[in-house]
Amino acid sequence: MPIVLSLLPTKPVPGLVENHASYAQQHGYQHVVVDGTHIYGERQQVLHHYHCMYQQLLNLAEGDLLLVLDVFSLIYTPHALDAVATGYDSIVSLTNPSPDSQLANSCGMIFRSTAEIRERFYALLHDLGRWAMYLPEHAPKIEAQILGEFFPPISFMRHLTSGYFPCLQSFWHSGDTATGLSYVIDFFAQAQPLVVSNAPEWRQLNGIWAPNPDYDFRYVQALLQDAQNSAAQKQSLLQSFVQQTELPLEPELHINPDAEIAFVSLYTRNITGYGLLHERSMLRYCERHGYGYHLYREAPSFLPDSVTANWAKAHLIRQHLAQHQFVLWIDADILAIAQASGMEDLLAKRDFIVGMDHTAWAINSCVFGARNTAPMQAFIQQLCQRIESVEDKSSVYVGGGDQQIINEEMIQASLLNAENVVDAISLGTSPIYATAQHRFVHFPAQLNHFRAASMQAWEQLST
Structure with a gap:
C-alpha cells in the first residue's frame, strides 16, 4: 500500500493536513503524520524529516510508492500515485526552472521502494547527518544541494513521461531584469498537477545561503483555496484578479x-x-x-x-x-x-x-x-x-x-x-x-x- 507522509516542522495552515488525508483516503493509501514541532534546530529538523522518510521507505512493500508532503505543499489534483510515477523510481523537482539552478525541492517528492532507492536514501542520510553536525566538508551546503546530489532534480515546467507534471512551485526568483520574479500560479488550473508547493526559496547572498526573509508559509492557504476552486470548477485566483x-x-x-x-x-x-x-x-x-x-x-x-x-x-x-x-x-x-x-x-x-x-x-x-x-x-x-x-x-x-x-x-x-x-x-x-x-x-x-x-x-x- 502506498504511503502519504505529512511532515510538520511547524504549525500548518488550517485545512492542509485534511487536504493530505483526504487524498490518501480517496485512493486507499496509508496516511502518516509526523509532528516535528518538538525538534529544535534547523538542520536537526531536516535530518529528522529524512529519517522519517527512510523509516517509511523500509515499511513499504517492494515497488510501493512514498509521497512526501509538508507544510509548504498540498494536493492540487488527486491523481493516482502509480499513474504519476509510471516509469520513475524517484521524482524530485527543481525549486527554480532557470538553467543555472540545480537546487532540489523537498516538497512533493515521490520515491519507489526498491533496493537501489533504499541504498541511495541510506547514503543520503549519512551525508545529511554529517551536514547536520557541521562537519567541515558539508557545513557550507544547504539541504537542497545535498538532496540533489543523490536524487537529481528535474524541471517542474515539463511533463513527466507519464504525462503529468511533477510538483509545481508557485513562486521563484528568475533572471528577468524587470522584476526578477516568476510564478506559475496562473498555470495550475490548466496543468492539473498532483502537488503544488510554495516552498521558501534559498539564495546565496554574500557567499551565505539564506531563505527569503519575507517568506510567509501561510500563502499555502491561498493555494488550498485555488485547489478547491479548481475541483469545484470555479474561478481561479488569476481569473478573479483580472476581473x-x-x-x-x-x-x-x-x-x-x-x-x-x-x-x-x-x-x-x-x-x-x-x-x-x-x-x-x-x-x-x-x-x-x-x-x-x-x-x-x-x-x-x-x-x-x-x-x-x-x-x-x-x-x-x-x-x-x-x-x-x-x-x-x-x-x-x-x-x-x-x-x-x-x-x-x-x-x-x-x-x-x-x-x-x-x-x-x-x-x-x-x-x-x-x-x-x-x-x-x-x-x-x-x-x-x-x-x-x-x-x-x-x-x-x-x-x-x-x-x-x-x-x-x-x-x-x-x-x-x-x-x-x-x-x-x-x-x-x-x-x-x-x-x-x-x-x-x-x-x-x-x-x-x-x-x-x-x-x-x-x-x-x-x-
Whole structure:
C-alpha cells in the first residue's frame, strides 16, 4: 500500500493536513503524520524529516510508492500515485526552472521502494547527518544541494513521461531584469498537477545561503483555496484578479470627512485586484471606529506633474491634514485584520508616527502620519518638496524610494527615535510576524497576483 507522509516542522495552515488525508483516503493509501514541532534546530529538523522518510521507505512493500508532503505543499489534483510515477523510481523537482539552478525541492517528492532507492536514501542520510553536525566538508551546503546530489532534480515546467507534471512551485526568483520574479500560479488550473508547493526559496547572498526573509508559509492557504476552486470548477485566483481590474470604479471615495483621525490611500487600475481587498477592509475598519478615509483610485489632479502615484504619500497627507487632527497614509497592500483595535492608544502621545521595518530598514513607510500642528505641517511640506526634487521616480524602489527620503528627513528633523518610531509588530505587521490579533498586516514586495492571493486568504481572518 502506498504511503502519504505529512511532515510538520511547524504549525500548518488550517485545512492542509485534511487536504493530505483526504487524498490518501480517496485512493486507499496509508496516511502518516509526523509532528516535528518538538525538534529544535534547523538542520536537526531536516535530518529528522529524512529519517522519517527512510523509516517509511523500509515499511513499504517492494515497488510501493512514498509521497512526501509538508507544510509548504498540498494536493492540487488527486491523481493516482502509480499513474504519476509510471516509469520513475524517484521524482524530485527543481525549486527554480532557470538553467543555472540545480537546487532540489523537498516538497512533493515521490520515491519507489526498491533496493537501489533504499541504498541511495541510506547514503543520503549519512551525508545529511554529517551536514547536520557541521562537519567541515558539508557545513557550507544547504539541504537542497545535498538532496540533489543523490536524487537529481528535474524541471517542474515539463511533463513527466507519464504525462503529468511533477510538483509545481508557485513562486521563484528568475533572471528577468524587470522584476526578477516568476510564478506559475496562473498555470495550475490548466496543468492539473498532483502537488503544488510554495516552498521558501534559498539564495546565496554574500557567499551565505539564506531563505527569503519575507517568506510567509501561510500563502499555502491561498493555494488550498485555488485547489478547491479548481475541483469545484470555479474561478481561479488569476481569473478573479483580472476581473477586479476591469470593474468600473469612481476616481475617489471619502467617508467621515470631519473625523479627528483619518487615513489616506491610493491605488491605480493595475493593482485593483488587491486594492479592492484593501478598500473593503479599510472601509469596515473606519466605519467601525468613525475614522475618516480618503481613497483615490487614480492619481488625483492636485499632485504635481513630477509626482507619480508611487511617490504621492506625503502629498496626500498634506492635502487632508487641515481637515483632521491626525492623518495617516496607509499602503494599498495592507489589510485591517484585528478590526476592533483602534488607533487612539498609538497616537495619544505622538505628533508623528511610523513603524520599524522587520528587516534592515529603520522604518517602513507603509503606514505613517502626522498630527495637525504647525511643526508637523512644516515637516510634511519639507517631505513633499524633497520628493518633488528627486529626478528619477520611475519606480517605487528606485534610490530606496520615498521610504529612504522619509528616513533621511526624519534624521534631519530629529524624529528618528523611539518616541516616533513604533515597533514592527504594532503598526504595519509583516505576515511572517502577524496573527489574527494584529491591527494592520502588510504584504510588501510581491507580484500582484501573488499579493492578491495572499491578501484574499488573510482577509478571511478579519471577517
